[in-house]
Amino acid sequence: GQSLEQPSEVTAVEGAIVQINCTYQTSGFYGLSWYQQHDGGAPTFLSYNALDGLEETGRFSSFLSRSDSYGYLLLQELQMKDSASYFCAVNPGGSYIPTFGRGTSLIVHP
Amino acid sequence: ETGVTQTPRHLVMGMTNKKSLKCEQHLGHNAMYWYKQSAKKPLELMFVYSLEERVENNSVPSRFSPECPNSSHLFLHLHTLQPEDSALYLCASSQDRDSHTQYFGPGTRLTVL
Numbered sequence: 001g002q003s004l005e006q007p008s009e010v011t012a013v014e015g016a017i018v019q020i021n022c023t024y025q026t027s028g029f030y031g032l033s034w035y036q037q038h039d040g041g042a043p044t045f046l047s048y049n050a051l052d053g054l055e056e057t058g059r060f061s062s063f064l065s066r067s068d069s070y071g072y073l074l075l076q077e078l079q080m081k082d083s084a085s086y087f088c089a090v091n092p093g094g095s096y097i098p099t100f101g102r103g104t105s106l107i108v109h110p
Numbered sequence: 111e112t113g114v115t116q117t118p119r120h121l122v123m124g125m126t127n128k129k130s131l132k133c134e135q136h137l138g139h140n141a142m143y144w145y146k147q148s149a150k151k152p153l154e155l156m157f158v159y160s161l162e163e164r165v166e167n168n169s170v171p172s173r174f175s176p177e178c179p180n181s182s183h184l185f186l187h188l189h190t191l192q193p194e195d196s197a198l199y200l201c202a203s204s205q206d207r208d209s210h211t212q213y214f215g216p217g218t219r220l221t222v223l
Contacts (some may be wrong), residue, residue: 031210042112042200042214087153091210098155098212099165
């Protein structure tokens with residue numbers, strides 16, 4: 001089966017940098033995705049890592065280490081609008097259906 | 111706007127009612143999904159359709175019945191639900207079932223009394 005672990009909550013101040021970690025145990029692995037979900041909203045895709053290393057998209061970056069079964073989402077220059085839940089998801093291969101973590105609630109303070 | 115719409119956005123129903131949730135995607139995708147999102151729990155995949163054929167059913171109770179009449183539309187028919195079925199039901203689509211990116215609709219907030 002698949003399991004993912006990520007912190008339930010992270011708090012930070014505006015302008016800061018925050019890192020949200022995700023560790024996974026899967027029977028297969030093709031890649032790690034990150035999604036953002038605001039309260040009352042739909043999850044929206046942020047990034048995908050299939051290979052080791054850092055992927056940068058504006059203020060957001062995502063990192064993957066396949067050997068450590070570990071990844072993280074890095075958010076820089078935090079803004080109040082970044083307050084949301086962030087989910088990591090693994091594509092285990094085969095059926096390519098992602099398995100989602102429980103989500104990390106990010107609270108950004110002024 | 112993700113190109114995936116869901117109706118209704120909110121639904122309250124009794125345990126003996128029958129209702130349907132509707133999802134429509136305007137992205138030309140070939141795969142569509144139903145997820146259940148409960149508080150403090152991971153997103154739970156319920157059903158997957160690829161090219162209108164159901165390819166995954168994660169042991170969902172028979173009181174949930176999906177229907178995919180074409181690649182743009184997906185329904186979830188509900189009957190004799192239980193209070194524990196109250197949750198946010200999310201529809202998603204992807205280019206193909208191999209795609210790693212899913213596009214989610216806004217969800218239907220379901221309350222079962």
